Amino acid sequence: RLWLKYDYISHLEQRASYSQQLSHWHVAGNSSTDKVIRQELTYAFSSMLGNQAVDSQQGDASLLVANLAELPEALRNNATDGKEFKTDEDYLIYGFSENGQKKVLITGKTDVATLYGTYHLLRLVQTRQSIVSLNIFSSPKISVRVLNHWDNLDRHVERGYAGQSIWDWHKLPELIYQRYHDYARANASVGINGTVLNNVNADPLILTPQYLEKVKALAEVFRSYGMKVYLSVKFSSPQLIGGLETSDPTKPEVLAWWKQKSKEIYAEIPDFGGFLVKANSEGQPGPGDFGRTHAQGANMLAEALAPHGGIVMWRAFVYANEKNEERSKQAYSEFKPLDGKFLPNVLVQVKNGPIDFQPREPISPLFGATPNTPLMMEFQITQEYLGFSTHNVYLGPMYKEVLSTDTYAKGKGSTVAKVVDGSLFQNNISGMAGVSNIGSDRNWTGNVLLQSNWYAFGRLAWDHELSSEEIAQEWTQMTLTQNTQAVDKIVNLLMSSRETTVNYMTPLGLHHIMDEGHHYGPGPWIKDLGREDWTSVYYHKADEQGIGFDRSPSGVNAVAQYHEPLRSRLADPSTTPEEFLLWFHHLPWDYSIKSSGRSLWNELVHRYYQGASEVEEMAKQWSELQPWIDPLLFAQQTMVFNIHQQEAKWWRDACVSYFQSFAKRPLPDGLTPPA
Numbered sequence: 001r002l003w004l005k006y007d008y009i010s011h012l013e014q015r016a017s018y019s020q021q022l023s024h025w026h027v028a029g030n031s032s033t034d035k036v037i038r039q040e041l042t043y044a045f046s047s048m049l050g051n052q053a054v055d056s057q058q059g060d061a062s063l064l065v066a067n068l069a070e071l072p073e074a075l076r077n078n079a080t081d082g083k084e085f086k087t088d089e090d091y092l093i094y095g096f097s098e099n100g101q102k103k104v105l106i107t108g109k110t111d112v113a114t115l116y117g118t119y120h121l122l123r124l125v126q127t128r129q130s131i132v133s134l135n136i137f138s139s140p141k142i143s144v145r146v147l148n149h150w151d152n153l154d155r156h157v158e159r160g161y162a163g164q165s166i167w168d169w170h171k172l173p174e175l176i177y178q179r180y181h182d183y184a185r186a187n188a189s190v191g192i193n194g195t196v197l198n199n200v201n202a203d204p205l206i207l208t209p210q211y212l213e214k215v216k217a218l219a220e221v222f223r224s225y226g227m228k229v230y231l232s233v234k235f236s237s238p239q240l241i242g243g244l245e246t247s248d249p250t251k252p253e254v255l256a257w258w259k260q261k262s263k264e265i266y267a268e269i270p271d272f273g274g275f276l277v278k279a280n281s282e283g284q285p286g287p288g289d290f291g292r293t294h295a296q297g298a299n300m301l302a303e304a305l306a307p308h309g310g311i312v313m314w315r316a317f318v319y320a321n322e323k324n325e326e327r328s329k330q331a332y333s334e335f336k337p338l339d340g341k342f343l344p345n346v347l348v349q350v351k352n353g354p355i356d357f358q359p360r361e362p363i364s365p366l367f368g369a370t371p372n373t374p375l376m377m378e379f380q381i382t383q384e385y386l387g388f389s390t391h392n393v394y395l396g397p398m399y400k401e402v403l404s405t406d407t408y409a410k411g412k413g414s415t416v417a418k419v420v421d422g423s424l425f426q427n428n429i430s431g432m433a434g435v436s437n438i439g440s441d442r443n444w445t446g447n448v449l450l451q452s453n454w455y456a457f458g459r460l461a462w463d464h465e466l467s468s469e470e471i472a473q474e475w476t477q478m479t480l481t482q483n484t485q486a487v488d489k490i491v492n493l494l495m496s497s498r499e500t501t502v503n504y505m506t507p508l509g510l511h512h513i514m515d516e517g518h519h520y521g522p523g524p525w526i527k528d529l530g531r532e533d534w535t536s537v538y539y540h541k542a543d544e545q546g547i548g549f550d551r552s553p554s555g556v557n558a559v560a561q562y563h564e565p566l567r568s569r570l571a572d573p574s575t576t577p578e579e580f581l582l583w584f585h586h587l588p589w590d591y592s593i594k595s596s597g598r599s600l601w602n603e604l605v606h607r608y609y610q611g612a613s614e615v616e617e618m619a620k621q622w623s624e625l626q627p628w629i630d631p632l633l634f635a636q637q638t639m640v641f642n643i644h645q646q647e648a649k650w651w652r653d654a655c656v657s658y659f660q661s662f663a664k665r666p667l668p669d670g671l672t673p674p675a
């Protein structure tokens with residue numbers, strides 16, 4: 001049930017007051033989306049109010065859900081006065097009085113807008129807020145808000161830690177699980193409006209008629225919830241499934257193949273969203289195989305999709321060991337010169353940091369570097385580098401940290417959020433993608449607390465100005481408990497969890513020191529893999545003198561890719577934020593840490609110990625929540641916390657011992673060495 005649990009309102013007066021306001025509702029239209037709204041209201045009100053609300057006639061209704069065209073003119077004029085509905089998704093929740101009765105109207109240009117408004121109202125009731133005299137107008141800040149499923153056609157999920165893929169390709173298109181509806185409900189309730197069904201390491205079979213009919217079946221479920229379907233495509237599909245001899249984007253027969261394929265898709269799925277492409281990255285084929293640029297590759301697909309209104313999301317996650325350029329610099333080097341060369345229906349999808357979804361990374365320098373190319377944010381919701389689904393990490397603060405970072409691209413205040421939402425450079429299209437943590441586990445995400453990351457991603461994609469704390473609060477109240485004391489405790493626990501994880505995994509700007517391949521657990525000793533940029537020693541560079549990667553002008557000069565004053569700030573260890581110190585600098589073990597006065601060695605050890613003891617504290621706080629949490633959920637989560645505690649110590653002990661072999665210094669006073 002996720003956060004759509006709709007707890008019964010046990011407080012009598014509170015229930016009576018909501019009941020009075022919501023007892024007679026009416027949904028004006030009869031589209032499939034309107035049916036979804038009716039179902040949701042029936043379910044929500046019967047759960048929360050105990051069957052007291054009924055679907056009634058428009059005139060009697062105290063809650064009316066209707067799109068703008070369905071409204072009587074006078075009401076429409078009053079309600080919309082001074083409001084500009086910019087998109088088909090904007091909604092208005094408007095309280096008014098009629099014949100002495102207090103009423104609520106939910107409206108927008110489309111039925112999907114009213115669905116979003118409905119979920120907003122239900123969220124207010126779920127979080128026990130007042131619904132009297134509402135005047136809420138909401139417009140999404142970002143237009144394309146999608147999940148990326150790294151799901152393979154055999155149901156294995158790459159970097160998935162919640163069981164198999166929820167898409168049962170074998171039984172589609174006939175068998176439509178209720179779960180597909182629940183998935184779409186959950187997404188719509190947080191404003192996610194699209195999903196890329198398959199892995200970026202794409203199987204070309206997805207574009208065969210046999211699979212397209214399965215894709216169509218899912219698209220038909222999702223349509224009523226305002227969700228479009230997109231597909232990851234393999235660039236060499238024309239050769240692999242089309243029988244062509246080349247996939248060179250400049251060859252007319254290749255373009256013709258993609259045009260024909262797009263036509264075929266749109267004939268079946270008229271609102272198909274478009275393609276996501278991983279090209280010339282980690283062994284995937286791409287335009288580079290034919291001496292062509294990423295822009296040439298993306299534009300060919302864009303041309304094929306444009307007549308149907310589709311878009312291309314072209315990933316900038318490109319790096320190669322052979323390139324003779326430091327990994328964190330490569331995406332910028334490759335894409336910056338292509339700025340302005342992409343067709344209008346192309347978005348370049350950029351991971352938040354320049355390496356790969358680490359517990360903490362500085363922003364990718366591409367943000368702010370391409371005024372003429374819309375950049376789409378790619379966040380990871382699944383915890384590839386953050387302890388899979390056995391570490392309790394709420395990622396809201398991380399998403400916010402990235403979005404609120406200033407790129408200085410057009411002076412102060414040029415935040416990543418403004419680059420991504422298109423407002424900084426007036427792009428006509430904007431997007432945010434989250435690599436999904438969803439699987440077929442009963443609790444969806446392998447660990448109930450991690451549902452909050454799916455939730456937070458959606459809420460921030462709609463409105464990046466929300467605080468991660470208010471999102472955590474809503475989610476907790478809707479999902480776990482209504483007890484305010486318990487909610488506060490859980491929110492505290494969630495809010496500190498990401499910093500805690502950074503502390504016991506990769507403090508002070510360390511990165512990519514996880515064990516090799518699976519990325520679970522510590523592996524700072526990983527070397528000799530045959531490719532340097534997959535080893536850990538390449539990233540931490542610990543030696544007897546010190547530790548850290550010199551990306552300043554005296555080293556690989558990655559800082560040059562950032563705008564001033566960020567560039568100069570990051571070039572100098574004394575002005576580099578401490579959380580990025582070892583990302584940008586190789587520093588002596590006795591380097592003095594400004595905030596604490598400790599030596600670098602002592603600070604590093606201190607952080608590892610602090611992180612591990614914070615997890616113990618989290619587990620303790622969780623144990624005190626028993627009276628307010630569902631018993632089964634409480635017991636399961638307690639077991640997860642046990643694993644989490646052990647593994648935070650594992651991280652601490654492995655890293656401290658390993659780095660001590662270089663630092664050759666004792667542990668600071670008061671800390672006991674690892675057993």
Ligand code: GCU
Nearest residue numbers: 158159200201278317356384
């Ligand atoms: C990481 C991850 C891969 C994934 C890749 C990508 O490297 O480990 O599994 O395919 O990112 O984002 O394409």
